[in-house]
Amino acid sequence: MSIDGDFKCLMVRKTSGKNVARSLETITASDLPQGDVTVKLLYSSLNYKDALGATGHPGVAMQLPHIPGIDGGGIVVESKDPYFKTGDEVLVFHAKFGTAAFGAYSEYVRVPADWVYPLPAKLRLRTAMIYGTAGFTAAQSIDQLERHGVTPDRGDVLVTGATGGVGTFAVKMLAKLGYQVVAVTGKTDRADWLKANGAREVVARHEMNDTSSRPLLSARWAGAVDTVGGNPLATVLRGTKLHGCVTACGLVAGHELSLTVYPFILRGVTLQGVDSANISYAERTRIWNRLADEFAVDGLDDMTTETNLKGLGPFIDNILNGQVAGRVIVSF
């Protein structure tokens, strides 16, 4: 098996000055970079970071031309690495995939072997891409809460950006594990949906955006999975209980954090960063195995919209505007 003729990808190219444009292009095997393993992708997913890449954001689209897409799942069609053979079902991730190197919005990818992971036994390719980087990041965040002793008996756990990709999974996984989940959302019309996903309580976004100068707020949260950053994250930290832990992975509400040290020195609160890109092969494998097993959740189809490369444009715009609920996957 090998690459069969030309194939489609979503390419972002420089036009004039700082302007970029994205379009569906037809390319061939010789346009792909050198690498050990060539994979025919069957699925990818849409993450906030992919939307940034698709608009040419220099922090994600590190070089142009650029093919976005930070995660993909498919079948090996060629391998120079003894660990992988033609026909293997695999997942592809790496800090450079869809950032410094061509990514997954392409029917074929060619990558180094250490960007390729065997599909965990309990997952199918489509399911793995519904989880994708969002589900992985939610799992990583919960793994960190556990490491910091946030057990279900410690009290309410907050999830911000709760209808987003990471947020939806965090709500579902925490509920499955027995936590009392409080979901924060800007989409209050989605309250019933969030409750059906396992949230015990739903809080409007503006309530978790305290603008007073009080260094500490009443202590309510045993822990939190924050996906939005900015002042909501500062609000959560100021309202976290003694020895609680808050994980931070996102920045859609802002990249700055303005607060005092009091949550840390008077309540022993931990702020735990979560970085799903720069982790070791062993650690990524460990988290994927948890995701396929004790963190696995039901109802994945109900939270998923499927599109193809041609139909992706409006979803890219929507995710940048915070308008996507659940997950968008791309099938090839």
Ligand SMILES: NC(=O)c1ccc[n+]([C@@H]2O[C@H](COP(=O)([O-])OP(=O)(O)OC[C@H]3O[C@@H](n4cnc5c(N)ncnc54)[C@H](OP(=O)(O)O)[C@@H]3O)[C@@H](O)[C@H]2O)c1
């Ligand atoms: N560190 C990592 O490794 C890593 C990995 C994955 C994702 N991330 C980051 O995590 C964040 C979430 O990713 P995602 O893929 O879940 O994105 P997403 O699907 O777009 O979800 C983000 C959610 O945040 C909420 N939101 C949007 N704009 C907001 C604003 N201005 N203020 C407050 N809340 C807002 C919305 O939920 P509601 O309407 O429900 O409030 C939105 O659905 C992004 O910043 C992404 O870059 C980081």
